[in-house]
Amino acid sequence: MSAASEERVTLLRGAWVMAPEPVRDGAVAIRGNEIVAVGRWTDLRAAHPDADVRGSAHDLVLPGFVNTHGHFSEGLLTGIASHFTLFEWLHALIEQVKPHTDARVARLGTLVSGIQMLRSGITTANDMFVTDPRPEGPVTPAVVHALDQLGLRGVVSFGAGDRGGRDIAAQFAEHEALREAAAASRLSTFRVGIGAVPGQSEEMFGRSIGYAVDGGHGVHVHLQEVREEVTAMRTAHGRTTVEHCAHEGLFAAPTLAAHCVWVDRNDRALMAEHRVGVAHNPLANGILASGIAPVAEMRQLGIDVGFGVDGAASNDAQDFLQAIKTGAILARVRDQQATAMTAREAFEIATIGGARALRMEDRIGSLEVGKLADVVVLDGTGPTLASVHDPYQAVVFVAGSREVKEVWVDGRLSVADFEVVNVDPREVARESRPVTAELVTRAGLGHLSALAGQPRPGTATPGATRSEAAGR
């Protein structure tokens, strides 16, 4: 008898169990870190009379949400600079913060964002950490350690780029440190991050492809989020970024592409041909006014699409239920058809769609025997979900993060009784405040605060602010 089979069985009971086909008055049996049975409550209870029982006859039991795109590097930067479009925002905020993003920021940013993710039912987070390699040592392993502490499954990457004279060797040293940290962790796996293709020299882009393909690693990259990127790439290379990636061989590695808002018919055909997975970030794309990704067109071609919350500096909330609802709504607004994205489609994008986009569908994304026990219990005993007519519409359009009662990751409770269990959230907030204040000062972001008004792009020059800050 294996150690796993000696462990106790826990039954998670619900009015609806959102297995691939919903089961009314059902249950999920978990043992160790695995789902061992899914079915009707009466049958599972009879088979496991001694099991611990969680959930209730009114709750909803669903697979954990797969967040396909985010940046723990932005965890301390919520509610700032939301009046810029992407390139302005990168210049005014991200490029200023990058040189000051150290291991403390990595740890606290991951905890601050990760707590909110768990509270909204996320059990897997695909992250791209954006920083400059630092002389005192690698930054990104702190992300892995914080995810293990929280009990949140991670797919971790470092958003590398050498534009602006950055040292290529230092970028690869950061990749390696993160890869080693993930290999030693319980919950994280590694991908090769490419901040954006125009952010890498041809030499570095070629080495990144070699590193991913030769190492058998997946890739996490931003792709055609805004029209400006497509224009710049076609001007420089005569190809869109998607065409360039296909031409250079990037897609030989399993690739997860964030955004893909400005992909045309030819781009989409190439993505389908190379099985490029897509992270659709409706909230960040809306706040930065990037546009609405052609999700239906991509899915029609068989492209795997998941939802992402994106980083806290662009979304700004790290709430997956907001992202799901907004994704379904934007698809309908775009097509002016209420059938453009059904609640069931949105639910599938949020779960198994994201798992497929990350090529993890054999382990996560649905409640099936043999998969990892990443499970969410939504409270149905309160007024919000007192009447569930259709479990998909209940999850997508009715539920909020306040209904997230329990979150199980890898067979262990990470949220119980509506709160994270492995860290003290108020202590994390208390610890983060002075670190955020220091980061904002060092990066010279004072002109972006409310007291400084809301300058239009061009009326404040972050470059000048940075040199003033450096001169202090």
Ligand SMILES: [Zn+2]
């Ligand atoms: Zn991003």
